[in-house]
Amino acid sequence: xxxxxxxxxxxVDGFHRxxxxxxxxxxxxxxxxYRITAETNPETGEVIHLYVxxxxxxxxxxx
Numbered sequence: 001x002x003x004x005x006x007x008x009x010x011x012v013d014g015f016h017r018x019x020x021x022x023x024x025x026x027x028x029x030x031x032x033x034y035r036i037t038a039e040t041n042p043e044t045g046e047v048i049h050l051y052v053x054x055x056x057x058x059x060x061x062x063x
Contacts (some may be wrong), residue, residue: 009043
């Protein structure tokens with residue numbers, strides 16, 4: 001069983017809050033998985049961003 005999780009949020013502040021909370025619980029961010037994906041609302045033209053990063057428990061031998 002893998003202890004890796006993905007943190008996803010449309011709100012940058014919420015995203016960073018989740019990452020910091022998980023780090024206090026012993027999770028480590030896998031920095032090479034950090035992604036920001038832009039999406040456009042077809043009705044309004046507004047661009048929003050999805051923030052994603054993979055995190056794993058420290059000491060986990062996840063691949």
